[in-house]
Amino acid sequence: MGDYHAVIGDLQAVHHAFDNSQQTEKAPSAALNGIDTTKEDDFPRWYQQILLKGEMIDYYDVSGCYVLRPGSWEIWEIMQEWFNKEIKKMGVRNCSFPMFVTEEVLRKEQSHIEGFSAEVAWVTQSGTSTLEKKIAIRPTSETIIYPYLANWIRSYRELPLRLNQWNSVVRWEFKNPQPFLRSREFYWQEGHTAHLTSEGAEKEVHQILDLYCQIYRDFLAIPVVPGRKTDKEKFAGAEYTTTVEAYIPATGRAIQGATSHGLGQNFSKMFNISVEDPKLDGTGDSSQRLFLWQNSWAYSTRVIGVMAMVHGDNKGLVVPPRVAPIQVVIVPVGITAQVPEERTDIHEYIKTMQETLESDGIRVEADLREEHTPGWKFNHWELKGIPLRLEVGPRELNESCISTSRRDTREKGRIELARLSVDVRAVLETIQASMYVRALEQYRNNVKVITKWEQFTAALDRKHLCLIPFCTREDCEERIRRLSERTADPSMRNDARAPSMGAKSLCIPFQQPSELQGTNTKCLAEGCELMAEKWCLFGRSY
């Protein structure tokens, strides 16, 4: 691999130490086999280690690109299957547009491209020849798809037209890359739809946002705040952007979870996506064209990063059962070298269990490797975040039962063989629900209503998100960011570990804590004399 190791640097070295340890090691030591820091002490290092050692990703010799190993990719597939089913019910159809786009098409919508142009990757050569015109790799597909909508849509009767594609897009960012959170190539779905009316379009924006809420809440066990972005934070070229915002307790930072944009008629006017007015139907007057109302919406593999950050612990990943590619692992225990038949009996017992669970639709793996101790295996599967471990030894064999160990709480239990699938499913559901409850509590304890400016930065320092009365103006938002860049604690100001990031507006939550308009509440921002328009959620964020 040549320079590969040099490029990747010390995290790769950590990874190798770990990998090599698998080969020779007898008594596993936490330092080699597990996470060598804690979530509390060094969050970035902890995050990278749980992903690497949990076999979700590997590093790559093109900076900002990552290998998604089956442990993460199959999570993506599970969510993809569900989301496809839901959007197909809504009449969305999947398709695939090219990854390449000419400069001319890319630049068609100016305010849109300005949001991306610094990050566009350009192909200029093929083989040893120089291309006549350079060609971009899509950073997103609005300008690629919309000329086709203009061609394809011939009548209002064909509306709404709803398309979606699963692909990867490229944004050649130079900020510090982070697996899943900020990578130069990332995977997502992008939906693109066209509607006759603004109301029809708006309804869909919210239907989709609701699916994104479900992905976080019901699959990833993570609460999110749905709301609308301020103008400053909305998608380049959109009329408005709705978002679900998640919270990472360990860092006190928010993260944008997924967005559903109402594009208004901005693109349809640019690309002439229009139909004859239905009211004029049959009169032959086709001069009156109605421009369509468009939406675009996307969620990306970022969701996997959020999941890892929220649920992971100092033993490694913790994957919610509903998205876990492997939900249950079975490990034989207590086998002594003295009684070889015991091993055979236990392995048989486990194989039967495995077949039962599989046939009941539970994703299960049995770890019957003989070269590893049960302790080594516990550690191995905990790193990978498998939700439930089943243990079978001589005692379980005798008593027709199975010992259980939950990954999330490490709680032990016991189930009867006769009720295997029923009870395993029940435990998995319990794990799913209690992971959500725990995340919800952390979220509730950390979103604070703030009504005095003096309390704002101190609350951020305490890892809170702040719900504040806000005038919604862009310059005021910028001032808030600047004023909150430094910690509120004077004693920390020369400490390198002190927060050095200003708060951004995350969203104007749909569910407002109280009515603001018409009251005499002023905007919270220091120096702002305007009345507050909305409660707005602010926070330091990814």
Add this chain to the structure above:
Amino acid sequence: MGDYHAVIGDLQAVHHAFDNSQQTEKAPSAALNGIDTTKEDDFPRWYQQILLKGEMIDYYDVSGCYVLRPGSWEIWEIMQEWFNKEIKKMGVRNCSFPMFVTEEVLRKEQSHIEGFSAEVAWVTQSGTSTLEKKIAIRPTSETIIYPYLANWIRSYRELPLRLNQWNSVVRWEFKNPQPFLRSREFYWQEGHTAHLTSEGAEKEVHQILDLYCQIYRDFLAIPVVPGRKTDKEKFAGAEYTTTVEAYIPATGRAIQGATSHGLGQNFSKMFNISVEDPKLDGTGDSSQRLFLWQNSWAYSTRVIGVMAMVHGDNKGLVVPPRVAPIQVVIVPVGITAQVPEERTDIHEYIKTMQETLESDGIRVEADLREEHTPGWKFNHWELKGIPLRLEVGPRELNESCISTSRRDTREKGRIELARLSVDVRAVLETIQASMYVRALEQYRNNVKVITKWEQFTAALDRKHLCLIPFCTREDCEERIRRLSERTADPSMRNDARAPSMGAKSLCIPFQQPSELQGTNTKCLAEGCELMAEKWCLFGRSY
């Protein structure tokens, strides 16, 4: 869209004439709405038209790239779902490697990269900056993935390791592009596996090839010949390549359907993918490393092109039921303006039918648009190749029945409402089977055993594939190609329509017509004095 139309040229113009016609047209004319040539008269134009007008693809302003509309993309998804299920049973796990690759990694295996280097697309810029080192877009992923196999595989007990990914790859070819058959970006799956033994690897090569046979036979209703490529035609860097070869009756040309490669130890030695010899297990002697036996295998969206070419007719596409995103379309007929209640009743009847079929897992669409005549709709859905049309009018309503029309044979029938799903499913199965039977007959009538050189080119001219006794040598294969470049018919030699393509070896079929080795059969090629080793299938090909 600017130069878009100019770039795309006259096919786009045809397409637009068609699209515009939808808007204003009252009495559909075949010339505007349908295919304006025949499969027999102008096959390339016919092929492009069925894809465009059948709404499978659209043209794109980057040459060699195409938009895959839902009509084709959802075929791909249906096959993907099945294939995923099958390979997961074999223990294959899905993952995703980056699309980018450094020059150094790409060039790691020399004989391999020579097969691709002229076609590699290079990214050299991001935003307005020039990259320090240019970066390639993958033409295939062997050299991307194999360094990781070397890192990940620590013990023979982890074998076989089987990975697969669904992605697009880029080969910037300058040959005449063809939708699905030869495009610069194309979609495929690529499987990459590592085995302890040559036997284990070989077994999998054939298991996968058998899945590819099933995709063609059971899903696309197309017979294929499984066999082994000659050394001249094998994959760059492989030890051997197995293939399924399909036949396009209209042109008499063969097409490579999908390939499953045994890579031997070629890459594993290059990338040091090795394990300790199991025989030395526990002895502590880790100096003896065994290099692994690797496979790679792929099928691409090309399968959709083959399907269109084999089954399409002069009315448009004909899609086999098992892969059809829409299997059944229901069209109301015989509604007269005099009796408005009739329309309501018929629409109600159809909606109930639709619900019944949907709940029984049949993919169905009802075309209740009032602005189009039944004739227009018949034409529209025939172009798209929907396997079965159901018609409901006043008579069907009165008699609790449904009229049927098969897309493949245009055969009419009638089914009872009470037996709706059962009979529809039966008709779909009949269509699927009889499409295969028809394709199989065409194939059988056109594969000829040729034992005299004088008959070889004439047989190619008659659109046959030729099974010949062959020495399997590369230079002899090249001579056969050269000698068969021109038609055998002297009267045609100055005719521009005459074949001008030499025959390539397609495969050495696993099922040989008879034993050759040890007989005194000579190689068929003119001027070759060697004994024949194998029967080899030759043909003009895509």
